[in-house]
Amino acid sequence: MGKPPNLYTFPDTDELAKSLRAFVIDAQNAALERHNKFRVGVSGGSLPKTLAKALLANPSGDDDKVNFPKWHIFFADERAVPLDHEDSNYRLVKEELLDKIPEEMGKPEVYPIDTKYMDDIQEMADQYEQTLVKSFAARDSVKIPMFDLLLLGCGPDGHTCSLFPESPLLRETEAWVLPIENSPKPPPKRITLSLPVACHGIKIGFVATGAGKKEILRKIFDTEEGHSLPCGLINTSAQERVSWFTDFAAVEGVQFPSRRGSL
Numbered sequence: 457m458g459k460p461p462n463l464y465t466f467p468d469t470d471e472l473a474k475s476l477r478a479f480v481i482d483a484q485n486a487a488l489e490r491h492n493k494f495r496v497g498v499s500g501g502s503l504p505k506t507l508a509k510a511l512l513a514n515p516s517g518d519d520d521k522v523n524f525p526k527w528h529i530f531f532a533d534e535r536a537v538p539l540d541h542e543d544s545n546y547r548l549v550k551e552e553l554l555d556k557i558p559e560e561m562g563k564p565e566v567y568p569i570d571t572k573y574m575d576d577i578q579e580m581a582d583q584y585e586q587t588l589v590k591s592f593a594a595r596d597s598v599k600i601p602m603f604d605l606l607l608l609g610c611g612p613d614g615h616t617c618s619l620f621p622e623s624p625l626l627r628e629t630e631a632w633v634l635p636i637e638n639s640p641k642p643p644p645k646r647i648t649l650s651l652p653v654a655c656h657g658i659k660i661g662f663v664a665t666g667a668g669k670k671e672i673l674r675k676i677f678d679t680e681e682g683h684s685l686p687c688g689l690i691n692t693s694a695q696e697r698v699s700w701f702t703d704f705a706a707v708e709g710v711q712f713p714s715r716r717g718s719l
């Protein structure tokens with residue numbers, strides 16, 4: 457038995473962002489040492505904004521530097537819409553983070569979906585999988601890609617990426633990227649990393665803030681039923697490789713032990 461996931465909680469998103477930064481930079485530095493690049497998967501929702509708050513702050517020393525030119529940013533899930541559409545996760549990450557990176561920090565490499573496949577979501581997912589294959593070496597030598605870091609959100613129903621509770625997609629064991637035609641959360645057409653890829657991240661950070669998350673966090677952390685929700689499945693599978701960054705409002709009433717204030 458490994459150790460359980462880490463549940464961190466902070467008074468507000470400013471404090472949360474400071475610790476999220478430390479977590480991301482640790483993952484970055486470890487990845488740079490391992491293979492001189494940092495492969496990150498990010499979700500949409502509220503995450504990009506909090507991430508920008510974390511990453512665009514001034515470094516406190518040499519060990520605290522964000523090395524954007526070494527970053528390779530992939531999408532943990534994406535909506536099948538044009539890249540400038542208001543529902544696009546790419547657009548969200550671009551507006552919240554990429555466009556705000558000062559020139560002197562350098563730019564990350566970013567891997568958006570290929571919108572030419574808008575009418576064929578299966579093809580879009582396959583093409584995105586090929587994008588991963590290219591970055592993670594040939595498919596036959598890498599069974600499941602290991603992101604250096606996955607930064608995910610948690611929906612009010614316990615979904616993460618675009619893996620929704622009780623979806624047959626949760627049973628996928630082979631594919632890395634999956635198509636969704638009828639997402640319960642709009643827009644309906646999306647692609648998402650599969651559960652095995654989501655569970656395989658070397659580090660996995662969830663960010664969940666606000667009172668709107670307390671019911672679902674209680675369920676995920678404190679009930680048997682919560683273990684079968686997508687976020688719970690990642691907790692169970694990846695254990696201490698998972699860290700949750702929450703605010704006090706989101707963990708109100710959660711019994712599972714949380715660490716307050718710092719990593």
Ligand SMILES: O=C(O)[C@H](O)[C@@H](O)[C@H](O)[C@H](O)COP(=O)(O)O
Pocket residue numbers: 499500501502503533534535545608609610611612615616617618641663
């Ligand atoms: O594109 C999406 O729909 C997201 O990737 C989704 O998985 C999101 O992360 C959660 O719904 C949490 O969103 P919030 O952080 O906004 O609650």
